[in-house]
Amino acid sequence: MVKLEKMLEEFKETADQTLLRDIQDTTKLEQRIRQKMNTSRNKKRPYLAYTVCAAVAIVMVFVGVAPFFKQNEAVGGGGQATSVPPVAIPSDEAIMQRVQELKSVLHIDLPQDRVTELLSTPDHVASENGGSGDDGADEYWEYSLFRKMGYVSSPKSMIMIDEEGLLNRDTGISVNIGWENKKLLWYSLIYPQGKELYLYKMNSNGTVSESKISESQPTPSILDLSPEEEELYFSYLDKKKDEILRDMTIEQILKMYIRAQQDGDLEMQYALHIQDEEYEKPTLEQFLSDVKKDPIGAENTMRHVQMLREQTDTLEYQWTDKTEGIVWIKFKDNRKKLGYRMIHNKKRIWKVSWMPIQ
Amino acid sequence: MRGLELAQNQLDKTKEALFEEVMQAYLKKVLRLVYLIVKDRSSAEDITQEVFLKAYKGLGSFREESSMQTWIYRIAVNEAKKHLRSWSFRNLFxxxxxxxxxxxxxxxxxxxxxxxxxxxxxxxxxxxxxxxxxxxxxxxxxxxxxxxxxxxxxxxxxxxxxxxxxxxxxxxxxxxxxx
Missing domain, CATH: 1.10.10.10 (Winged helix-like DNA-binding domain superfamily/Winged helix DNA-binding domain)
Structure with a gap:
């Protein structure tokens, strides 16, 4: 123990000479901070902002700048007549670019007036009388982007997808938004790429999913749960009692965790994580709130799970400690193997480490 | 109005001068502290930037109930912890x-x-x-x-x-x- 104390006393010097020896020059970081600080200070001074805005407005009058999202409403969709002349059928690239733009600006709790600013007034609106409200929404909006001038979609109801219109490029993207108290609760984008239609959805808990509409069942994967495992999965989902997991192997627990990610079930994911004071695990409320505020993280999770499902070849388990193990995932395409750190809890039941490296 | 602007500028100057001192004294220390917690240089820089922006905003309300170092380290540890909870960190394998x-x-x-x-x-x-x-x-x-x-x-x-x-x-x- 004496030696440990000595090493701890020397830790400052050791860290400075090894871990931190490259952290010397902070000039660039200082500049970054000053720049940000100036931007934020200027925002607080409306009289300055007005001057700048006035100058920008004058320039806009001369160059004819249209609002960011509205300027491409070239073929008459979006609910507002514009003076922009019609253009050719949108390419898959143009549609995809708009999808990405929408994903970057639409998020949970966005107010209605902000969406109106971005996308203009919706093509269709249904209030709670018209909508089912089962999903917690009290109002629904629909936009058809890249819609051909004069095109009227064949389905008259918002709940039906205009597959034909989208595949023929009579309309480019169908945007559906569910509202609660005038704030965005969820949204979905339906859009064509080649001969396929895709459905992207941001759920009310902040998770996202994306699939081909024609695909009724996902492609089988080694990560699929067997019927017996699925039964235990749903039992645990319902009761959250660790004893249900008692006889499950480390690989089975990991498969359940990936399934919970795939289904966007955050409470299940949280329950499958280790609960231990050593780990920086937030409360469930913090966790749910963090996910809601992190649409990029949600998108990354979705892409990651898709990749795992498609590319996983084998799962290999390796003990690293008496209470810890790693499940190594090897891939079909020979990319670098990936390890999930798993921990035996005090009841000797496998759980997923809160943070795989700490 | 001009008088008000002038007063605001004076206040800003004082705040700016104080902030400069804080940055000179603690920037490297905070960056190193955050780096040791999150173990990634680029994330540590982003977090440090956020720490100082928060410190700048909060300078007016700093009551000297704790030392400046304790105050700024508290912001740094909280911001680093927030990062540890984020997707990008949780999904480093x-x-x-x-x-x-x-x-x-x-x-x-x-x-x-x-x-x-x-x-x-x-x-x-x-x-x-x-x-x-x-x-x-x-x-x-x-x-x-x-x-x-x-x-x-x-x-x-x-x-x-x-x-x-x-x-x-x-x-x-x-x-x-x-x-």
Whole structure:
């Protein structure tokens, strides 16, 4: 123990000479901070902002700048007549670019007036009388982007997808938004790429999913749960009692965790994580709130799970400690193997480490 | 109106001057502290930027109930913890080596003592809640009371966790035969 104390006393010097020896020059970081600080200070001074805005407005009058999202409403969709002349059928690239733009600006709790600013007034609106409200929404909006001038979609109801219109490029993207108290609760984008239609959805808990509409069942994967495992999965989902997991192997627990990610079930994911004071695990409320505020993280999770499902070849388990193990995932395409750190809890039941490296 | 603007400018100047002092005194320290917690240079810089922007906004409300260092370290630890909860961190997957610049290029380091290098690596592999305490207490050389203030826990909890962290270090050193 004496030696440990000595090493701890020397830790400052050791860290400075090894871990931190490259952290010397902070000039660039200082500049970054000053720049940000100036931007934020200027925002607080409306009289300055007005001057700048006035100058920008004058320039806009001369160059004819249209609002960011509205300027491409070239073929008459979006609910507002514009003076922009019609253009050719949108390419898959143009549609995809708009999808990405929408994903970057639409998020949970966005107010209605902000969406109106971005996308203009919706093509269709249904209030709670018209909508089912089962999903917690009290109002629904629909936009058809890249819609051909004069095109009227064949389905008259918002709940039906205009597959034909989208595949023929009579309309480019169908945007559906569910509202609660005038704030965005969820949204979905339906859009064509080649001969396929895709459905992207941001759920009310902040998770996202994306699939081909024609695909009724996902492609089988080694990560699929067997019927017996699925039964235990749903039992645990319902009761959250660790004893249900008692006889499950480390690989089975990991498969359940990936399934919970795939289904966007955050409470299940949280329950499958280790609960231990050593780990920086937030409360469930913090966790749910963090996910809601992190649409990029949600998108990354979705892409990651898709990749795992498609590319996983084998799962290999390796003990690293008496209470810890790693499940190594090897891939079909020979990319670098990936390890999930798993921990035996005090009841000797496998759980997923809160943070795989700490 | 012009008078008001002038007064506002004067206030800003004072605040700016104070902020400059804070940045000169603590920027590198905060960057190093955050880096030791999150173990990634780029994330550490982003977090440090956020820490100083928060500090700038909060300078007016700083009441000197704690020292400036404690105040700014508290912001830094909270921001680093927020990062540890984020997707990007939670989804960094296990890799056998610590990404802390400790292994590669070590030959050229001033320090040649192998056991000290191994010890630094073991500290960096500690679970984050233990690592934060070791860093604040042994690297920043803060008292248990100051650590408690920064982490928002009791002094007793600091002692208990420090004891556990040392136990964990000892186990790891024994396991690796580093004694």
């Amino acid at each position: 296990y890799k056998p080596e610590v990404d802390a610049g400790i292994v590669e290029g070590i030959e050229s380091a001033v320090i040649k003592s192998d056991h000290r290098i191994r010890f630094a690596r073991i500290v960096m592999e500690l679970p984050s809640s233990y690592r934060q305490l070791i860093i604040l207490h042994y690297y920043e050389e803060l008292s248990a009371e100051e650590v408690a203030d920064i982490m928002g826990i009791s002094t007793g909890a600091v002692y208990t966790k420090l004891h556990r962290a040392r136990q964990k270090l000892k186990e790891q050193l024994e396991k690796e035969g580093a004694w």
